[in-house]
Amino acid sequence: MLAAEISKAQEDTEAGDDFSARIGSAVAVAAKFADAVDEGARFPREAFDELKAQRLLGILLPKRFGGEDRNVAEAAQVCYALGRVCSSSAMIYAMHAANVACVMIHAGNSEKFPYYLRRIGEEQMLIASSTTEGKNGANVRSSASAIIASDGGVSLDRDASVVSYGASADAIVTTARRSPDSLPSDQVLALFFKEDYTLERTSKWNVMGMRGTCSEGFHLLAKGELEQVLPEAYDKIHRRSMVPVTHLLWAACWAGVAAGAVERAQNFTRKISRAQKGALPPGAPFATQASLALMQLINLVDSSIADYLGRAEEPDTLDEISFQTSLNLLKVSASEIAISTVMHAFNACGIAGYRSDGEFSVSRPLRDILSSSVMINNNRILSNVASSCLIGGVPDSIVKPR
Structure with a gap:
C-alpha cells in the first residue's frame, strides 16, 4: 500500500528483494527526462526502456509467464513512485497494468492464451x-x-x-x-x-x-x-477488472503527482524559514493543508486497494452494487482531493510555484493533475451512480462489529 511504502522497502531489503531498487532506477530515469517529455508532448521512451530493463512491465503476471505474481498494491507502488516525478510515465504504467490484469484474469481456458501471456511477460510488452x-x-x-x-x-x-x-x-x-x-x-x-x-x-x-x-x-x-478474442463477455471484464484496477491505479498515480507537489511545497517552506531564521513564510499554512490532504488521499487509496484485494479472492463480491459504486466514487474523490492538494502546494510556493522553471515550480504537476477530473468526466460518473447511491442508503454505524 502507499502508506507503507517505506516499511515495505525496508522489508524488501531485509528479504533480499530488489523490487524497490528496481522501481528507484526507473524513477530516476523518468525524473531526468520528465521536462523534455512534457515540453515535446512525446512518449517517455527513456523511462519505459528502463521499466522494461528492470522487468517491471509484467509484475502482475504469474512467474510461469515471465512475471512475478505481484498484486495491484505493488503495481500501485510503481504508479505512486513514478507519479512523483513524471505524471505521464505513471499514467501510462497504470493503464498498461490494468490492461495486463484484464487479459491475465479473463483469459479463461483458451489453449492459446498461455502462449500470448508468455509473450507479454517474457518480451516485457507495453x-x-x-x-x-x-x-x-x-x-x-x-x-x-x-x-x-x-x-x-x-x-x-x-x-x-x-x-x-x-x-x-x-x-x-x-x-x-x-x-x-x-x-x-x-x-x-x-x-x-x-x-x-x-x-x-x-x-x-x-x-x-x-x-x-x-x-x-x-x-x-x-x-x-x-x-x-477473450472468451468472457466484456461486461464481466469491465466490472471485475477494468474498472477496479484502472481506478485504483489512476488514484495511485494522482497521489504520486500530489506527493511530488507537496514535497516541493515543504522544501520551499523549509528554505524560506531557514533564510528568515525560523520565521515561517506567508504560505506555510497552505503547506500544512497540502500535507493533510495528501494523507487523506493516500488513506483513501490504501483502503480501496485493501477492499479490492479482499474481494478478489471471491470474485462474485466484485459485482456488488456497493463495491462498484465505491470504485466510481473513488475516481471522483481521488481526483478532487489530488487537485486540491496540488493547489495548496501551489499556493504554499507562491510566485516560485507559479514559475515554469526552478526547483519549486508546481506548473507541470498542476497542469497534469487537472486532467484527473476529465478522464471520464466526474460529472458523468456522478450522474451514472446517482441511482446506486439511493439504493445503498446510509450506514448505521462507523464502527463495524467484530
Missing part, C-alpha cells in the same frame, strides 16, 4: 487499450465496430478515437461488438499484437497536461486468430 470509439465519448460500454470472424480468424475495423501511447505500444486490447448482429452493449475484448494491426492517425494530442501520454486518435485495422 499494452495499450482502445475502449473509446468514434463519437461515443467516454461511453465504453457501447461499441459500433464488430469482430468479423472468417476462416478461423478475426478482423476489426475501428474508429479508435483515443488510444493513449498507441503508436509506442507493443500490443493493444480493444473492445468491440461480439459480431455484426450483436447489440452495441454485447461486447468482447480482443488482444492484438503489433504485427496484427495498423494505425492511421486521425487526431493529435496538444493539451495542457499529461502531454506524454500521447492520447491520439487512430483508424485501427486488425487481423488475428479467433483465440485472440
